[in-house]
Amino acid sequence: MQVTRTSKLTGVTRTIDLPITEEQLINYGRGALIQDALWNLTSSQREFFMTGVTEEEWGQFVATSEDDDHDVADEPDLGNSFTKHEDNYYDEN
Numbered sequence: 724m725q726v727t728r729t730s731k732l733t734g735v736t737r738t739i740d741l742p743i744t745e746e747q748l749i750n751y752g753r754g755a756l757i758q759d760a761l762w763n764l765t766s767s768q769r770e771f772f773m774t775g776v777t778e779e780e781w782g783q784f785v786a787t788s789e790d791d792d793h794d795v796a797d798e799p800d801l802g803n804s805f806t807k808h809e810d811n812y813y814d815e816n
Contacts, residue, residue: 731774747760
């Protein structure tokens, strides 16, 4: 079945042929969990079905996010200072 989705990450619209039946769509529409209703799809295919995000996009997004996380030490100090007292944090400002 041809499924068209717009990626929630990039906004790109794609159509992919997924091996799903009308019965599976009905079950999903009635509230079955996607992994139960569309049991024969890979996790990447289910992700595309739900969000329009392809495996390639996800890989690019994750790679970019991980690279960005390494730059956190270079970010300016915004003056936030919190003190932990027992299990609570208090803003000293």
